[in-house]
Amino acid sequence: MEKIFEVKNLSYTYRKNQVQALKDISFDVKKGEVFGILGPSGAGKSTTQKILIKLLKDFKGEIEYLGQPLNSFGNQFYEDVGVGFELPVHFSKLTGKENMEFFARLYKKHADIDDLLEKVGLLEDKDRMVGDYSKGMKMRLNFVRAMLNDPKILFLDEATNGLDPKNAYIIKQLIREFKHAGGTVILSTHLMNDVEELCDRIAFISGGVIREISTPRELKIRYGKRIVDVEYRLNGQTESETFDLEKIGENQKFLDILKNNQIETIHSGETSLDDIFIKVTGENIHEDA
Amino acid sequence: MKTLNVLIKGEFQRLLKYNIIQVGFGVSVLWLLVMFLIGRDEAREFVPLFIFMDASLMTVILIGAGLFYERQENTLKSMMTSPVGMHKIIISKLISAVYIALQSAIFIGLISIFFFNASLNFILLIGFILVIAITHAMIGYTFSVLVKDFPTLLALTMVYMIVFAFPSIFYALGIVGGALETLLIVSPSHASMLMIDFAFGAEISTGLIIGSVMYLGVVAFVLGRFLVFPLYVEKAIKE
Numbered sequence: 001m002e003k004i005f006e007v008k009n010l011s012y013t014y015r016k017n018q019v020q021a022l023k024d025i026s027f028d029v030k031k032g033e034v035f036g037i038l039g040p041s042g043a044g045k046s047t048t049q050k051i052l053i054k055l056l057k058d059f060k061g062e063i064e065y066l067g068q069p070l071n072s073f074g075n076q077f078y079e080d081v082g083v084g085f086e087l088p089v090h091f092s093k094l095t096g097k098e099n100m101e102f103f104a105r106l107y108k109k110h111a112d113i114d115d116l117l118e119k120v121g122l123l124e125d126k127d128r129m130v131g132d133y134s135k136g137m138k139m140r141l142n143f144v145r146a147m148l149n150d151p152k153i154l155f156l157d158e159a160t161n162g163l164d165p166k167n168a169y170i171i172k173q174l175i176r177e178f179k180h181a182g183g184t185v186i187l188s189t190h191l192m193n194d195v196e197e198l199c200d201r202i203a204f205i206s207g208g209v210i211r212e213i214s215t216p217r218e219l220k221i222r223y224g225k226r227i228v229d230v231e232y233r234l235n236g237q238t239e240s241e242t243f244d245l246e247k248i249g250e251n252q253k254f255l256d257i258l259k260n261n262q263i264e265t266i267h268s269g270e271t272s273l274d275d276i277f278i279k280v281t282g283e284n285i286h287e288d289a
Numbered sequence: 290m291k292t293l294n295v296l297i298k299g300e301f302q303r304l305l306k307y308n309i310i311q312v313g314f315g316v317s318v319l320w321l322l323v324m325f326l327i328g329r330d331e332a333r334e335f336v337p338l339f340i341f342m343d344a345s346l347m348t349v350i351l352i353g354a355g356l357f358y359e360r361q362e363n364t365l366k367s368m369m370t371s372p373v374g375m376h377k378i379i380i381s382k383l384i385s386a387v388y389i390a391l392q393s394a395i396f397i398g399l400i401s402i403f404f405f406n407a408s409l410n411f412i413l414l415i416g417f418i419l420v421i422a423i424t425h426a427m428i429g430y431t432f433s434v435l436v437k438d439f440p441t442l443l444a445l446t447m448v449y450m451i452v453f454a455f456p457s458i459f460y461a462l463g464i465v466g467g468a469l470e471t472l473l474i475v476s477p478s479h480a481s482m483l484m485i486d487f488a489f490g491a492e493i494s495t496g497l498i499i500g501s502v503m504y505l506g507v508v509a510f511v512l513g514r515f516l517v518f519p520l521y522v523e524k525a526i527k528e
Contacts, residue, residue: 075372089367105295106371
C-alpha cells in the first residue's frame, strides 16, 4: 500500500524550555488508513501532528510526504490537507457560515459548505454568531473547517472530545465515510473508544517515544489473556469457571459444561486497549489527559 | 494575489463585525465635536494633535486588542494550515491597520480644511499616516504577542502612552520645555507628531522630517522582523 507519510528517527526539542518532546520516533502512514496516535497529555501526539502539518519545522530526522521530503513542499501542501484542531478555531463575532466561507476562499477547491454543515447538524445554526455556539457546536464546526477543502488527508486532534454521544457518533460516521472515499486520517487522541471504533493501526506514544505500533486486533491478541470465562446454571445456582484458550476444543470439562448446563455468559479474556496501553507504556492514559 | 484579496476582505469584514471601524469613526466624531466646541483658531492648532492621537494611540489600542482576541480565538493557527503564506497574513493585517488610521486622518483633515481653513498638504499627510500607522500597528502587535491577558495589554499600552506619547503631547502643547526635545528624539510618538505638524505647514527642517520617517521605518522593521513575526507564529502554534 502506498505510503502517505514516512517518518524516520524524528526528534523534536522545544527551544524555549529545552524539553525534548519527541525522541527518535519512526512510523509510516499508509494511504486510505485511519492511523491513530494514542497517548496521554504531553506524550508528544500534538507535537507529532504539528510537525506533519508543517507548523513546527526545525525537527531532526526525515519525513517524507508521498516519497518527497516534507520540507520541499510549499503552501500548496495545504490544498491536500484538512486539520481539525483540539480547540475551536473560529472568529467568534462571525457566524458559522461566514467563518467557513472565509476559510473556504483560501483554497482552490472546496466542498459544499451547507452540505457539510447539514451533515454535522449545524445547518440551522449557520447564521448564528460562533460566540453563541456551545462547545460541542464549535467542535463540530472545527470538523467542517477541516473538511472545507475536500482534503485527501485529514489530521484530527481529539476530534470527539467534548461531544455528546450522538454528535460523537455523527463525527465518527463522517470519518468512516471519508476513509471509505479513499481519504487518509491521522487521529491524535486519548479516547480509547475512538481508537477501537475508527483506527486501522495505532501508535502508542508516551514520553516522546513510540512504544508500540500495530492494529487494535493484533494488540488485543498479543496482550490479551488467552482464557475463556463461562457462567452457567448448576442446581439452581450460578457457577463460573475459567478455561485456558489453548486447545479449548479438547477440554472435556469445558465441553461438558457447554453440553449439560444452561450457559448464562461466555467471554474470551480480551484485554481492553486501556489495559494494553498501561502494560506497554507503564502509564495510565487518563491520568493527565 | 487571490488569497491576499481574500485575506484583506476578511480583515475588513472583521473590522466591521468587531466594531473596530465604528469605534474608530466614533472617536473621530468625538474629536470633531471638540473642534467645534473650542473655536476655529484653537481647533486649527489642535487638529494635528487629534490626528496624531488617532493614527498612533488608537492604532496601538485597536490593533493590539484585535490581534489579542484573534490569538485567543486560535484563528491564526487555522489560517496557517491553509495555502497562504504568513507574509500575506501580516500584509493583510497591516492594510487593515492603515485603513483605520487613514479613515480618521482623512475625515478630520477634510473637516479641518473645509470648516476651519487649516493649511494642509493632504498628500503628504496621507503618506505620513501610512508610515505612522504601520509603525504603531507593529507596536500594538508587539504588545499583543508579549502579554498573556487583556489587563496586561492595557497596562503595557498605558506605560507606552506615559513614556512616549504624553511627553510628546505636553511638548506640543508647550506644557514642557525645549530641554525635553533631546530625549524625545527616541520617541516614535514625537517623530509622528513632527511629521503631522509638517504636513500642516509647521516650520520644521526637512532633514528632521526625513530622519523621523526613516526612524519610524526602522522601528517598524525591527519590531516586525524580530518580535512580531517570530513570536506571533510561535504563540499561534503553541496555543
